[in-house]
Amino acid sequence: MTAQRVCALSELVQDEARRVEIDGVAMAVVLDSAGEVHAIGDTCTHGDISLSEGFIDGDTLECWAHGSAFSLRTGKPLNLPAYEPVPVFAVVIDGDDVLIDPDVKKPVG
Structure with a gap:
């Protein structure tokens, strides 16, 4: 599969x-406070x-239900x-488009 557009970069709200x-394949997409998309x-x-209902703190996403925090970089x-x-997915920014390929996962590390 090739990367697909999931949203516009301008639609993302920082730290949400x-x-x-x-x-x-459900994913949580985050624009962190440093301006990086995960x-x-x-x-x-x-x-x-659903982690997308959780809380962002730096480069972590915390589950709202039980408090487990996950690294946005490594998962x-x-x-x-x-x-x-x-899983952590590779993100490509093309102009204002945010593209993700659900088959391309970044190595946990």
Whole structure:
């Protein structure tokens, strides 16, 4: 699959997550305070909770239900109760378009 447009960069609100879906793959897209756009899997690995409803702090996204925070760069959980990472997707900015390929995941690291 090739990268698909999910939204305009100008539609993203800094330090807020936006839920998008490509071919059944739900993602949380975040424009962080440094101006970088991230895309991670939208489902908390601790529970079936949408991460896009959570809270942004720097380069982390915290699940609103149980408080697990995930790195927007690696997908790794930074605290319990989650202990499994979420996928992190490569993001391409083309002009004002935010493009994501759900088949291209960044290595957890």
